[in-house]
Amino acid sequence: xxxxxxxxxxxxxxxxxxxxxxxxxxxxxxxxxxxxxxxxxxxxxxxxxxxxxxxxxxxxxxxxxxxxxxxxxxxxxxxxxxxxxxxxxxxxxxxxxxxxxxxxxxxxxxxxxxxxxxxxxxxxxxxxxxxxxxxxxxxxxxxxxxxxxxxxxxxxxxxxxxxxxxxxxxxxxxxxxxxxxxxxxxxxxxxxxxxxxxxxxxxxxxxxxxxxxxxxxxxxxxxxxxxxxxxxxxxxx
Numbered sequence: 001x002x003x004x005x006x007x008x009x010x011x012x013x014x015x016x017x018x019x020x021x022x023x024x025x026x027x028x029x030x031x032x033x034x035x036x037x038x039x040x041x042x043x044x045x046x047x048x049x050x051x052x053x054x055x056x057x058x059x060x061x062x063x064x065x066x067x068x069x070x071x072x073x074x075x076x077x078x079x080x081x082x083x084x085x086x087x088x089x090x091x092x093x094x095x096x097x098x099x100x101x102x103x104x105x106x107x108x109x110x111x112x113x114x115x116x117x118x119x120x121x122x123x124x125x126x127x128x129x130x131x132x133x134x135x136x137x138x139x140x141x142x143x144x145x146x147x148x149x150x151x152x153x154x155x156x157x158x159x160x161x162x163x164x165x166x167x168x169x170x171x172x173x174x175x176x177x178x179x180x181x182x183x184x185x186x187x188x189x190x191x192x193x194x195x196x197x198x199x200x201x202x203x204x205x206x207x208x209x210x211x212x213x214x215x216x217x218x219x220x221x222x223x224x225x226x227x228x229x230x231x232x233x234x235x236x237x
Contacts, residue, residue: 033059043072056104060179066096067106071146071172077108080212087196088113090208098215099186102179104143107134109171109192109210116198121150121163127195128205132171134190139178146172177216186214 009016017023017037027033040055041063052072054063069075077093084090088111095106109132113119120129132145148170150163177186188211195205 041068043068056176058102058179060102061104061176062102063104063174064096064099067104067174070095070106070108074170077106081210083208085206085208086114087117087203087206088119088194090192090210092192092210092212094212094214096214098217099177100217100219101177101181104174104176105214107173107175107188107210107212109173111165111169111171111192113165113167113169113196117196118153118164118166118198119194119196121165122147123150124163127162128193130165130171130192130194132173132190132192132210134173134175134188134210137186139181140186141176141178143174143176146174181216182218184216186216188212188214 011017014023014035014037020037020042022038022040024033024036024038036059038055039059039062040053042050043052043054044050054068056062066075066077070077075095077095078097079091079093082089082091091110091112093108093110095108099105111119111130120127122129122131130147134142136142148165150165152161153164154161171192175186175188190210192208192210193205196203
């Protein structure tokens with residue numbers, strides 16, 4: 001069944017985007033982009049109240065719906081790999097199977113720690129914190145990873161309180177694909193690093209390789225039928 005199955009908002013006088021504060025006035029009034037709303041996504045509840053919003057710097061970039069489901073609602077995404085160590089199990093997934101140039105998608109690292117184990121949060125001082133990093137690639141932008149809020153643990157032997165994670169944690173890594181990206185796939189190569197401790201022992205730092213591939217499909221740039229085009233009616237000088 002074809003056709004749109006959701007409502008579209010008509011805003012011919014730009015009233016709605018003005019009310020939301022996303023009417024673009026940062027370009028000259030005579031510029032073709034003047035008044036185009038800032039690129040973004042609002043998440044609203046059943047009463048129309050905004051619960052969260054996602055905005056980008058460029059009109060050709062958008063966060064994907066699948067990424068929103070992962071970030072806002074804890075969706076699992078597409079599982080790509082799993083690794084086990086003496087201290088934890090790491091499951092890595094990606095928000096979707098396929099992306100397009102300009103998409104912002106999410107890589108998820110779910111970490112299940114063994115009983116009595118803990119690892120250190122990024123803000124810890126004088127200890128080895130967890131990290132999720134990927135090799136840099138041209139035309140890919142890796143955003144700052146998102147970590148959950150840690151809990152405080154008292155190290156009784158040295159009377160020190162430190163931020164740690166226990167049980168299960170989820171780390172999110174957003175990736176934006178440049179609108180100039182032309183390859184048919186993206187291979188992400190990275191690593192999850194940590195130092196695990198239990199009530200008696202702090203073990204040697206460890207690193208778990210994280211590798212996954214996402215397919216890339218181009219946008220259909222074929223011109224729309226003439227009867228559907230909005231032609232530029234401005235007088236050319």
